[in-house]
Amino acid sequence: MKAIVLDGINLPLTIKNVNKPKLKANEALVNLKAAAFNRRDYWIQRGEYAGLKFPIILGSDGAGVVVEVGSESEKDWIGKEVVINPSLDWGESEAVQSSAFHILGLPQDGTFAEYVKVPLQNLHIMPAHLTFEEAAAIPLAGLTAWRALFSRAQLKAGERVLVAGVGGGVASFVLQWAVLAGAEVYVTSSKREKIRKALEMGAKAGVLYTDKNWVEKMRPDGGFDVIVDSAIGRDFDHYIELAKPGGRIVFFGATASGNLPELNARKIFWKQLSILGSTMGSPKDFHDMLAFVNKHLAKPVIDAIFPLAHAEEALRKMDRSEQFGKLVLRVD
Template identity: 50%
Template sequence: MLALQLDAPHQPAVAREIPTPQPATNEVLVRLHAAALNHRDVWIQQGQYAGIKLPCTLGADGSGEIAALGAGVTGWAVGAPVLIYPGVAWGNEQRAQGRDFRVLGMPDPGTFAEYTTVPAHYVRPRPAHLSWEQAAALPLAGLTAYRAAFGRARVQAGERVLVTGVGGGVALQAAQFCAARGAEVWVTSGDDDKLARALGLPLGLRGGLNYKAENWGRTLTQQAGGGFDVIVDSAAGAAFGTLLDVAAPGGRLVFYGATLGNVPQLPAAKVFWKQLSILGSSMGSEQDFDDMLALVNEHQLVPVVDKVFPLAEGEAALRYLEAGRQLGKVVLTC
């Protein structure tokens, strides 16, 4: 089978033929039709991810059909269309992952391949209204967005929500999910073109602003009619102080990444005087995954796919993602 593999950090990913795996006891073999990229794949390639073990087949997101059943697998049939839960060994606690939790696609073989094997309890029926590419775009981004917005920040209908960095796949999913649940959703981006494109999508967004604009926080809260009950962020860094300013009294700030680095200063008085809650979130449990899929099916939500590459051009897809050109997810067809 063809697989996209990384042999060492700072090297191009290589599409090569490797043996097709066979399912062990309680595993299924999935014939992948599509797999989505995540920035994690780029960070591994750049040597900027903890615990790197190479060589490995990258990729955490995948959709496809069950091709074979391992011994002991029940409840599934060959040919069933499925999605793959993108984590491994979350653990028994819903409140946080266990010490053995990891993301699929390093060190475990990932989804940038024509076939992969996973424990049967990690596959779920593919939402019938989604194409293979749309379905592949959903797992990691959707899971991360769902847990941040609902598992941690507890977004409610009617609340005013700000999602930052809306060009990214997780941010777009978070905005879409919150709007589907009846929240008033506003967004930011540092790119006027991406912002305009996002606001033009049928996601139910109320408006947005370029965070590079002068006094953007004051302008956006005026446009929105007040501060934000929930802020979903992946940047942190020096800009985090402005998020404290635009939060409504009693607001919740949840962040699932730190692309701008650590927060250099945290003005404690703003946090305690405004009764703010600052929350961290990362990935999500199998229960979060099931709840996310229920929301997608209930509202017939469709992830935003920016561009599709064939598996053999996976290295070009990684460079496209690294350049930050995308609005939504970059997907490989397998």
């Protein structure tokens, strides 16, 4: 089969012929029709991710058709159009992932290939209103956004949400899910074009976080019930100011500095704020997210679709932070 392979740190993604995966019991072989990039793929190529191994087929997101199963009892899956939940071995707790938890695409070969093997329990029937490209764009980023907003921050209709750094895959889903849930959503970005697109998606207002006085521009009466961030960095202290009493600040990444800046603890306890970490999501989170997608006939924001052989070109677009929404590979 053809696959996109990363042979080492800072090497380009290259298309190669590799062996098809071999199945064990309770596994399925999916003939992929589309796959999608996540920032995770970029960090792996850079060598800034835990558990590196090479060569590796990257890719956590995918949608396609089941062509083989490892157990005769599961043959009813064959021929079904599916979307893959890349959150593997989450465990029994809804509160936190198990020690065995990992994500499809490292250490296990991922979806940038004609075929991928996944546990049957991680397959879901593809929403009928979506194309393969649209379905493939949802899993990792959509799930991360879902858990952050609803399982962790407990967002309710009518609440006010600030989405920091809109434009990336997860932030775009945070914006979309929050708007569909009936929240009043505001955004920040480093580019006016991304703010314009966010307004088209239903954001009420947006500001450039590169402006020195962006906090004053983004201070609605009463503050924010929920603030969602993926960068951390020096601006995190501003969220303490912008959160309303009883507010929740949730984050799922640390791409700016890797650590929280020094915070004013007095304001945190006096305002009774919750600072929440979040990672990916449980099987229940994924099930609930797909039900939400089906209920609202939601479609993800796709920035661009590339042929499989152009995977390196797509990753360089992500490197330049040019995209708004997801970057997708058409596998066939």
